[in-house]
Amino acid sequence: MSTRVPDGVGATAIGVAAVRAHESTRPDRLFDDPYASRFLAATGWTPPTRADGRTRLAGVVLTIPIRTRFLDEALTDAADAGCRQVVLLGAGLDTRAFRMDWPPGLKLFEVDLPDMVAFKESVLADDTPACARSVVVADLTEDWTTPLLAAGFDRTAPTVWVAEGLLVYLTSEQNEALIAEVSALSAPGSHLALTVLNQSRLGEIKERLLDNAIVDLWQSGTPDDPIAWLASHGWQATVHDPVERAAAYGRPYLFDHLPHGPGRGFVTATRHEGRPH
Template sequence: MTESLPAVSRTAVGVAALRAYESSRPDRLFDDPYAAAFAEAGRSALPAAGEGLGALFAQQVAIRTRFYDDYLLAAGCPQVVVLAAGLDARAFRLAWPLGTRLFELDLPEVFAFKEAVLAGRDATPACERVVVPADLRDDWAAALRAAGFDPGVPTAWLAEGLLVYLSREDAEKLLSAVSELSAPGSRVSFEHRKTETRDSLFARANATPGAERVTRLWLGGLGDAAPDWLRGHGWEPTVVSRAELAAEYGRPGEETVDGFVTARCQSSTLR
């Protein structure tokens, strides 16, 4: 089932396997009851790199998933958009407020795989879920609008594990479209990665045997410039490090300087 998935989309199977592992822990930071099914169905796409690759990303995925779960629920926005949704199952596993409408955007090939697995589990969304097959390199904003998205309504945007796979130019183009579609009070969140520091995830990944099958796909996104870019485009950003979150979640030992940006839209550039 995974043979038709692009290389970047196949990494979602590995992430699902790590979410399944975290969900099996007695001290789990979240519970994803669909992750194991995705990992099993996509087994042929899982890397054979062994423990080094899994150990490198397991803590990162656990903290990231929990942080974004909390962010989306706390945002209090009636619309949610998950960009490059991959095998995200938040529409099914989180306790959404009544009236929430959640849009998932990704490639048609990804949804062909994902919907088959969900159907096999008789999965029922906990909110109104709208699937939008679209290529983020094309006019995805038009596809989103056509699917019923209302740019006049505050929206919580999530770009989980996405921007690192984009060049700076493409990352700015994507976030510019998000800005144009965002009403005041909207939120956006994504990873904040530092590529030049010795203890960044980028540096640690490059030193891990087997990780090159993932890191060769990384183009860097906005890098350190994300907070400044957001301020210049009508957003008020805040940054938190994974080390801070690891301590808060009872998972000490996370030393990386990487973290997450969350921003609130102060003014709309909607045209």
């Protein structure tokens, strides 16, 4: 298998792994991801200098440990509530299947593109996950539900879905289709956890960070009212402020010197009724 991280959106995953590797070395770390540094070693990746334009993404970089910890907790809460299926959409270099404690019988599915899957599997080939793990090679902008079902996904079982740092890389139409497909596969009792950035906030960041290789890949923001958006698909949602979560995790001043306002956050949602018709 290849040890080369794909270009484009796939390349952003190694940057996320770098942030997680650094966080894992802190004495006050919010999580421990011992695999993140191995992904870096496999690519020979080196951190950018301060002169590098990527460092202008400080707000995004600082959010990654907060969102990682938040989603770890959301997954644990969903598992405690009875979800025994996890689906990581656009999983990238996520290692939750290996580094988290899971209840017996839980199945975890990782959905991503072929090149990303090949790289990740080459690095983790000798490791054993802490749950039943299935890798689903699929493009989320095409038919991904058929290969997910073929991999053993049970549409009658409550599921927790995670889309971390994903939606900005899809168009509005693709995001709408993705949430509709997730909703159609979600039994009552299912959970959903997303990171969101609305169109206005996305536009501000793109204007401030012109010609940034990462930001240039962003295609769309989520609706201004994610609660109403998800309600239209049958979900009861709550929006969580990253600033408040950072304070709760012992980092109350994390974003004080950075542009940060409404329009960015984390969303959790639950589904109590049946699938939409």
